[in-house]
Amino acid sequence: xxxxxxxxxxxxxxxxxxxxxxxxxxxxxxxxxxxxxxxxxxxxxxxxxxxxxxxxxxxxxxxxxxxxxxxxxxxxxxxxxxxxxxxxxxxxxxxxxxxxxxxxxxxxxxxxxxxxxxxxxxxxxxxxxxxxxxxxxxxxxxxxxxxxxxxxxxxxxxxxxxxxxxxxxxxxxxxxxxxxxxxxxxxxxxxxxxxxxxxxxxxxxxxxxxxxxxxxxxxxxxxxxxxxxxxxxxxxxxxxxxxxxxxxxxxxxxxxxxxxxxxxxxxxxxxxxxxxxxxxxxxxxxx
Amino acid sequence: xxxxxxxxxxxxxxxxxxxxxxxxxxxxxxxxxxxxxxxxxxxxxxxxxxxxxxxxxxxxxxxxxxxxxxxxxxxxxxxxxxxxxxxxxxxxxxxxxxxxxxxxxxxxxxxxxxxxxxxxxxxxxxxxxxxxxxxxxxxxxxxxxxxxxxxxxxxxxxxxxxxxxxxxxxxxxxxxxxxxxxxxxxxxxxxxxxxxxxxxxxxxxxxxxxxxxxxxxxxxxxxxxxxxxxxxxxxxxxxxxxxxxxxxxxxxxxxxxxxxxxxxxxxxxxxxxxxxxxxxxxxxxxxxxxxxxxxxxxxxxxxxxxxxxxxxxxxxxxxxxxxxxxxxxxxxxxxxxxxxxxxxxxxxxxxxxxxxxxxxxxxxxxxxxxxxxxxx
Numbered sequence: 001x002x003x004x005x006x007x008x009x010x011x012x013x014x015x016x017x018x019x020x021x022x023x024x025x026x027x028x029x030x031x032x033x034x035x036x037x038x039x040x041x042x043x044x045x046x047x048x049x050x051x052x053x054x055x056x057x058x059x060x061x062x063x064x065x066x067x068x069x070x071x072x073x074x075x076x077x078x079x080x081x082x083x084x085x086x087x088x089x090x091x092x093x094x095x096x097x098x099x100x101x102x103x104x105x106x107x108x109x110x111x112x113x114x115x116x117x118x119x120x121x122x123x124x125x126x127x128x129x130x131x132x133x134x135x136x137x138x139x140x141x142x143x144x145x146x147x148x149x150x151x152x153x154x155x156x157x158x159x160x161x162x163x164x165x166x167x168x169x170x171x172x173x174x175x176x177x178x179x180x181x182x183x184x185x186x187x188x189x190x191x192x193x194x195x196x197x198x199x200x201x202x203x204x205x206x207x208x209x210x211x212x213x214x215x216x217x218x219x220x221x222x223x224x225x226x227x228x229x230x231x232x233x234x235x236x237x238x239x240x241x242x243x244x245x246x247x248x249x250x251x252x253x254x255x256x257x258x259x260x261x262x263x264x265x266x267x268x269x270x271x272x273x274x275x276x277x278x279x280x281x282x283x284x285x286x287x
Numbered sequence: 288x289x290x291x292x293x294x295x296x297x298x299x300x301x302x303x304x305x306x307x308x309x310x311x312x313x314x315x316x317x318x319x320x321x322x323x324x325x326x327x328x329x330x331x332x333x334x335x336x337x338x339x340x341x342x343x344x345x346x347x348x349x350x351x352x353x354x355x356x357x358x359x360x361x362x363x364x365x366x367x368x369x370x371x372x373x374x375x376x377x378x379x380x381x382x383x384x385x386x387x388x389x390x391x392x393x394x395x396x397x398x399x400x401x402x403x404x405x406x407x408x409x410x411x412x413x414x415x416x417x418x419x420x421x422x423x424x425x426x427x428x429x430x431x432x433x434x435x436x437x438x439x440x441x442x443x444x445x446x447x448x449x450x451x452x453x454x455x456x457x458x459x460x461x462x463x464x465x466x467x468x469x470x471x472x473x474x475x476x477x478x479x480x481x482x483x484x485x486x487x488x489x490x491x492x493x494x495x496x497x498x499x500x501x502x503x504x505x506x507x508x509x510x511x512x513x514x515x516x517x518x519x520x521x522x523x524x525x526x527x528x529x530x531x532x533x534x535x536x537x538x539x540x541x542x543x544x545x546x547x548x549x550x551x552x553x554x555x556x557x558x559x560x561x562x563x564x565x566x567x568x569x570x571x572x573x574x575x576x577x578x579x580x581x582x583x584x585x586x587x588x589x590x591x592x593x594x595x596x597x598x599x600x601x602x603x604x605x606x607x608x609x610x611x612x613x614x615x616x617x618x619x620x621x622x623x624x625x626x627x628x629x630x631x632x633x634x635x636x637x638x639x640x641x642x643x644x645x646x647x648x649x650x651x652x653x654x655x656x657x658x659x660x661x662x663x
Contacts, residue, residue, distance in 0.1 A: 111467060112470070113470045114467055114468070114469060114470050115469070115470055115498070115499070115500070193467045194467065198499045199499070201534075202534075232499045232533065233451045233567070234451040234453070234499075234501075234532060234533055234567040235499065235532070235533040235534045236532045236533060236534045236535040237534075238536075240650075245577060246574075246575045246576060246577045246588075247573075247576040247577075247649070247651075248572065248573060248574045248575065248576065249572070249573050249576065249650070249651060249652075250570060250571070250572035250573065250593070251532075251535060251570070251571075251652060251653075252570050253450070253451065253532060253567035253568065253570070254567075255449065255450075255451070255567075261570065261572065261593070262572075262593070263572065263574075264574060275534045276495055276496075276497065276534035276535075276536065277477060277495060
């Protein structure tokens with residue numbers, strides 16, 4: 001048993017020896033390189049150097065004891081690279097990593113939703129991915145700040161450190177409608193998204209009625225939500241009139257904050273108003 | 288070999304003979320479809336006179352149909368044509384008369400009353416209309432007195448409208464992943480109720496647009512068996528109003544033919560919405576909505592276009608509730624003629640007899656479409 005284990009260990013050592021000799025004796029380069037930065041490669045012989053990495057291949061001639069200087073911008077894609085020195089006497093190889101730059105240069109910022117009701121806790125979500133100037137995801141922890149500014153009230157701020165290149169947060173909407181600005185910032189880079197805070201469901205929906213040429217004119221008071229924001233024009237208000245044996249209805253959009261419609265007059269008719277799932281007042285027409 | 292020649296000669300001779308007979312003595316149907324005389328050359332009975340007229344209408348032979356009328360001097364051929372096809376573009380304009388039914392009501396020596404039922408076919412399905420015709424004897428023939436229905440005249444006027452309109456600009460195809468887009472409208476199902484009918488399972492409910500923008504909506508449902516495997520998936524097509532303005536509610540009805548509710552463990556509902564351009568008008572009021580009890584239970588009323596714009600197609604959807612407020616059925620009907628401003632147009636939607644007794648209340652909505660300016 002012991003003999004077998006010794007034999008196996010010897011096989012593994014002999015198998016790894018060429019690569020180890022090549023790294024140590026033939027090809028010398030840094031273990032890690034920052035994307036876009038210059039670096040030097042030296043070798044113990046003449047030949048052609050190939051550097052193969054994600055989406056990129058370089059070919060350079062090298063001479064004995066003359067370090068090859070690769071200028072800035074030679075390798076820009078982060079990832080694992082393989083360097084091979086091919087010469088008349090054989091080939092030597094080594095591996096190294098190109099790491100993303102530490103300075104954020106671009107942010108992908110997803111803010112959802114773009115439109116939501118006022119006064120909603122944790123209603124807006126923001127997620128960012130931070131990239132360097134070559135488009136490499138910066139996987140090292142990077143501080144990111146989020147700020148949601150709304151037309152009224154103080155801005156909300158959250159600071160988050162990225163994990164594996166991503167950071168996210170949630171913000172709440174305020175009680176007032178309007179267009180808010182949701183900004184994500186990393187280093188000197190910032191990206192802004194618009195968040196529309198819109199009025200909520202109508203609150204205390206009331207109408208009045210008066211005789212008109214066609215019968216009765218039903219008209220709402222200015223329709224507002226429970227925070228006092230005007231409900232947007234175009235919102236449908238449903239009027240109905242129930243009378244002996246029949247009903248008259250009309251779905252009417254808000255125009256300049258109010259909705260109005262003409263319905264036929266029926267003595268004893270019960271008039272009601274609603275919008276979505278919100279019911280308003282009822283009036284019995286006795287005249 | 289000789290037998291083969293003989294057979295060929297016989298076949299040729301028979302063919303020539305049949306062609307000659309068909310040319311000299313053609314059947315009336317062939318003549319009519321070839322553009323010759325009508326199917327009925329003689330109108331010796333009131334019934335035949337009405338059939339003659341209906342056939343000419345089916346063949347769209349407006350001139351011959353008009354010429355066959357007893358009271359053609361009362362109106363022009365153009366008025367007769369528009370009475371049948373509509374004065375403004377509508378579903379009827381593009382409909383074809385598929386078939387008709389003739390039902391004598393009473394007859395005497397020189398006049399008769401006949402009910403003519405016209406079965407039209409249009410892009411949204413079949414539609415039936417009927418006219419009661421007075422038929423008079425003129426000489427040896429009977430002729431129909433057409434009861435022309437004149438379109439109400441809308442006074443020339445200018446009506447100003449300032450309906451809100453929403454237009455949408457979506458994210459471009461080349462934009463980055465994180466680039467902001469406009470969200471789809473938020474919609475929710477506010478009521479859902481499955482029922483077992485003779486034809487299968489029917490899922491009924493109501494859908495609300497909770498958002499502040501218009502939404503194109505549809506609903507699909509999947510029946511899940513008691514062992515959690517899907518049985519069938521269907522979506523609603525006609526029995527829903529697909530364009531919902533903010534805070535608007537539409538009923539929906541999804542039919543699962545040949546399914547048993549007893550086999551269903553649960554139902555998975557999938558409302559779908561997308562943001563579309565739209566306008567907050569025109570307003571269509573519904574007057575005199577009534578549930579008429581059995582027999583011939585129906586939902587009736589009149590739709591009134593309160594705008595100054597002609598609405599070419601209107602779709603009426605009725606939601607029927609029981610005493611507890613549950614949706615028990617959804618009915619619908621397309622108005623085959625255009626809605627003119629401030630001109631009531633009647634609808635009459637049949638209700639299943641067994642459900643009519645349970646109906647405690649109803650709610651009717653109308654969706655509309657205008658050819659000239661897109662959806663409305």
